Amino acid sequence: xxxxxxxxxxxxxxxxxxxxxxxxxxxxxxxxxxxxxxxxxxxxxxxxxxxxxxxxxxxxxxxxxxxxxxxxxxxxxxxxxxxxxxxxxxxxxxxxxxxxxxxxxxxxxxxxxxxxxxxxxxxxxxxxxxxxxxxxxxxxxxxxxxxxxxxxxxxxxxxxxxxxxxxxxxxxxxxxxxxxxxxxxxxxxxxxxxxxxxxxxxxxxxxxxxxxxxxxxxxxxxxxxxxxxxxxxxxxxxxxxxxxxxxxxxxxxxxxxxxxxxxxxxxxxxxxxxxxxxxxxxxxxxxxxxxxxxxxxxxxxxxxxxxxxxxxxxxxxxxxx
Amino acid sequence: xxxxxxxxxxxxxxxxxxxxxxxxxxxxxxxxxxxxxxxxxxxxxxxxxxxxxxxxxxxxxxxxxxxxxxxxxxxxxxxxxxxxxxxxxxxxxxxxxxxxxxxxxxxxxxxxxxxxxxxxxxxxxxxxxxxxxxxxxxxxxxxxxxxxxxxxxxxxxxxxxxxxxxxxxxxxxxxxxxxxxxxxxxxxxx
Numbered sequence: 001x002x003x004x005x006x007x008x009x010x011x012x013x014x015x016x017x018x019x020x021x022x023x024x025x026x027x028x029x030x031x032x033x034x035x036x037x038x039x040x041x042x043x044x045x046x047x048x049x050x051x052x053x054x055x056x057x058x059x060x061x062x063x064x065x066x067x068x069x070x071x072x073x074x075x076x077x078x079x080x081x082x083x084x085x086x087x088x089x090x091x092x093x094x095x096x097x098x099x100x101x102x103x104x105x106x107x108x109x110x111x112x113x114x115x116x117x118x119x120x121x122x123x124x125x126x127x128x129x130x131x132x133x134x135x136x137x138x139x140x141x142x143x144x145x146x147x148x149x150x151x152x153x154x155x156x157x158x159x160x161x162x163x164x165x166x167x168x169x170x171x172x173x174x175x176x177x178x179x180x181x182x183x184x185x186x187x188x189x190x191x192x193x194x195x196x197x198x199x200x201x202x203x204x205x206x207x208x209x210x211x212x213x214x215x216x217x218x219x220x221x222x223x224x225x226x227x228x229x230x231x232x233x234x235x236x237x238x239x240x241x242x243x244x245x246x247x248x249x250x251x252x253x254x255x256x257x258x259x260x261x262x263x264x265x266x267x268x269x270x271x272x273x274x275x276x277x278x279x280x281x282x283x284x285x286x287x288x289x290x291x292x293x294x295x296x297x298x299x300x301x302x303x304x305x306x307x308x309x310x311x312x313x314x315x316x317x318x319x320x321x
Numbered sequence: 322x323x324x325x326x327x328x329x330x331x332x333x334x335x336x337x338x339x340x341x342x343x344x345x346x347x348x349x350x351x352x353x354x355x356x357x358x359x360x361x362x363x364x365x366x367x368x369x370x371x372x373x374x375x376x377x378x379x380x381x382x383x384x385x386x387x388x389x390x391x392x393x394x395x396x397x398x399x400x401x402x403x404x405x406x407x408x409x410x411x412x413x414x415x416x417x418x419x420x421x422x423x424x425x426x427x428x429x430x431x432x433x434x435x436x437x438x439x440x441x442x443x444x445x446x447x448x449x450x451x452x453x454x455x456x457x458x459x460x461x462x463x464x465x466x467x468x469x470x471x472x473x474x475x476x477x478x479x480x481x482x483x484x485x486x487x488x489x490x491x492x493x494x495x496x497x498x499x500x501x502x503x504x505x506x507x508x509x510x511x
């Protein structure tokens with residue numbers, strides 16, 4: 001294919017419309033756009049994120065630490081639309097550099113973020129005249145169900161979030177699903193979730209899945225009144241995982257404990273060890289209760305523009321450079 | 322050949338073992354939940370049942386490979402209910418039970434080359450060429466005047482199978498048949 005033909009296959013004009021729609025959406029709701037830093041001292045310690053190192057800095061895997069420092073510093077409604085970078089992620093739905101939209105509401109709850117998400121996706125859909133993605137009807141409201149309900153409905157497995165690894169493995173096996181020989185709680189859960197549950201999510205309309213099991217807490221806070229799950233949701237639409245949102249953890253001691261536990265596990269597995277961002281931890285003490293979300297804009301573009309490959313919605317994928 | 326590989330190395334056509342059954346990989350895709358490990362989503366066909374399944378193998382997971390060998394063999398003759406084939410390379414003869422051949426007996430004629438799949442040395446499947454040419458042995462002449470496009474009549478082939486053919490087909494005609502659908506394709510000169 002010639003360069004001219006290659007570029008002609010790309011949906012770049014539509015993407016440009018989406019970017020404009022996203023900014024108009026947040027401007028209308030009195031959000032401030034933040035140009036988050038891309039070079040940072042700590043890229044986050046989550047075990048399944050691998051950062052690019054640049055001298056004594058890292059490329060961000062998400063702008064969340066700096067966005068939360070702004071919330072702690074008194075900002076109320078902020079969003080960032082920019083690139084993030086994750087090593088070893090390449091495929092039809094992944095590119096090592098991709099566009100992340102994050103927004104946060106100081107004093108807000110995850111349900112407000114969920115309402116934002118429905119309204120944003122619908123506004124974006126109308127801006128490119130895509131009220132459906134295949135047979136998935138995009139108009140809100142979308143069904144919302146808990147991880148526990150989803151696992152029981154499609155996988156016939158009861159998962160509350162307080163099961164130990166042995167119990168989790170036994171329940172998944174008893175329901176007839178394959179259980180890998182090894183792997184931690186998260187690995188076993190996601191193996192099952194991808195086999196049994198995810199194929200059913202978001203087929204006829206986008207589906208919001210909330211109340212994630214405690215072992216998958218990431219930076220989410222515990223759900224008030226139920227220590228087994230955390231305030232976290234994801235949206236799945238037409239087979240794509242679109243976003244991940246939290247009722248944000250603001251408990252400094254708990255946050256430090258999670259980061260140290262990730263660091264220990266990184267050491268044990270021989271993964272790169274990233275520093276703990278002390279300025280982020282210090283700021284957390286002053287951060288009001290907040291909710292925030294990270295939404296993959298390339299995925300949103302794939303959904304709304306009917307692209308099965310991320311290459312169709314970016315000017316140059318990693319293997320086209 | 323290594324006995325196991327990492328899930329990230331899975332490729333279409335690879336034969337692997339899962340829960341003690343042999344599978345062939347049809348498609349693979351990199352998937353990764355935002356907050357989870359990377360997986361290889363794999364569409365596979367069970368080589369014993371022919372059923373397609375989808376599985377997600379975590380990166381780093383060791384996948385056991387199946388000892389699968391495919392050999393070109395020629396069909397010699399039917400022995401009772403079973404079928405006798407000869408290895409094209411070693412000239413060794415083997416008997417394959419009718420269950421493995423299934424409905425494909427309809428298209429098997431002497432000396433036809435087929436592919437036989439072996440798992441741990443045991444035959445588990447027979448694959449015919451996509452198209453075979455077979456002669457019509459009996460077929461009533463088409464009713465005169467009926468020239469409407471789709472009209473068909475039954476014809477019995479040299480293998481004993483009966484299929485539907487267009488009205489203009491005569492006895493002794495050579496037909497090309499698609500073994501995947503079991504349908505008539507065209508008349509062949511000869």
